[in-house]
Amino acid sequence: MLARGETIIQLMEKLAPKHYAVPDDRIGLQVGSLRKEVKRVLVALDVTRAVAEEAAELGAELIIAHHAPLYRPLKHLQTDTPEGALMASLLRNDIAVYVAHTNLDTAEGGMNDWMAEALGLEGRGVLEEVHTDKLFKLAVFVPETHQDAVRSAMFGAGAGWIGNYSHCSFNVEGKGTFLPREGTNPYLGQQGKLETASEVRIETVVPSSVHRAVIQAMLKAHPYEEVAYDLYPMDLKGRSFGLGRVGTLPEPESLDAFAERVKAAFDVPFVRVVGDGSRQVRKVAVLGGSGSRYIRHAKFAGADVLVTGDIDYHTAHDADAMGLMIVDPGHNAEKIMKPKTAEWLQERLREKGYATEAIASRFDTEPFKLR
Template structure:
């Protein structure tokens, strides 16, 4: 059995929810239809004519890309322009394109975490906060016989987290009353008779990102026909999601040594470096893509060096004057997302029993060449 496109996109939005993206980012399904079975999926950084041809040769019906195939508004769709010709080729070959960009950068276990892991950074934190998970308090009244079952279902669905502590709840014994009316099928008591039941008032924390999942799991595990529960927002900060990561190397090394680490980690032939090669490096900020505007964030975070792409001349001068070292491996270093995302999606599909195959593109979409 092959997964339908909608199922695959749901999995993608499980990993990288759309609301994690920065405002006005061009994400989601951009070309084609997801309303069909997908036998093969191709994961790529960019969608180019060569990548489209690769997808066609693989028999892939869906391309998942990091960079948008339609980024700027199209005034027309002419096939004698590069953008129009690319769109026409995708439509002719019936290949859909789905974009996961800054939402994949921002999410836990996404591009910036993959880059930080490649550099072996520990104790990671977010460089710039983009989204904070709103917290809710869930209160549900459960008969004693099903208390553990309902509580475990809530925890398994993602409820009960406070910081680095999981399975957090508060439980109070009490007496519930209800009178089953005509047409009801009560778990306890009889129609027309006032019932008193020993119940547990179960309270826990639920983040917005898993609220629907937790409530659904709670209702499914609860034995009552009509479940008495409350869900209300609270003025407490949940987990933060954002662009870039800040962490530490296991041991201090020189900027020159660290530059070699970056080249190896991101499989690039060279890097551009700002700063004294003998400078000791321990705390590192890393951000995929274009990161010149995040230099001040790295300084504020106390980083010794910022690893990011597309650094311009004046930004490099400003960083040097401020004492911030920079390693620029290029924007294309984000290609690290191809094998990581392909492996994640393949595992998710396999767990659900789908035969859909996922491939990481082998096409090098780096536009720059060294001479």
């Protein structure tokens, strides 16, 4: 059984929800249609002519890309221009393109976590907060006989987390009353007769990102025809998601040694370095893509060095003046997302019983060459 395009994107958005993206980012479906079965998904960093041709050769009906092929506004779509020829090739071969950009950067277990893991960073935190998961309190009234089943269903859907503690709830026993009217089919009691039932009020914390799933799971596990529950917002702050990561190396090492670590981690032939090669590095900030505007974030976070791409001349001077070291492996270091995303998606497809394949693009889209 093959997965449809919509199903694949639903799975993808479990890893990188669209609301994690920064405002005005060009994410989502950009080319083609998802309303079709998909035999192969090609995961790419960039959508170039070579990548489009690769997808056609593989028989891939869908490309999941990190960088949007339609980023700058197009004033026309002429097929004798590079942009137009690319779009024509994709449409001619019925290949859809879906983009996961800053939402994949921000996601837990996404781009910046993959980069931090590749560098061996420990005790990671967020460099710049983009999204905070609002918290709700869910209170539901359950007959004593079903309290364990309802709690388990809610916890399984993502409720009950407070920090690193899971399965958190508060439970109060009491008596519930109800009178089933005409047309009802009550689990307890009889039509037209006032019923008193031994019930438990279960309270638990629910993040906004999963509250619909938690409520659906609770309703499915609950025996009552009409379920009494309350959902109300809390002032407590939930988990924060953001761009970049900050962590520490297991042991300090020189900037020169750390630069070699970066080259190996991201499989790049060279890096640009700002700072004295003999200085010690322990705390590291890493941000995939273009990170010039994050040097002050890194310094404020106490990082010794910032690993990011596309550092310009004047920003390098600013970082040097403030005592922040820089290692720039280039924007293409984000190619780490290709095998990681393909592997993650393939596992989810297999779990659901789909025969659809997720494949990492074999093309290195780095435009720069060192001479």
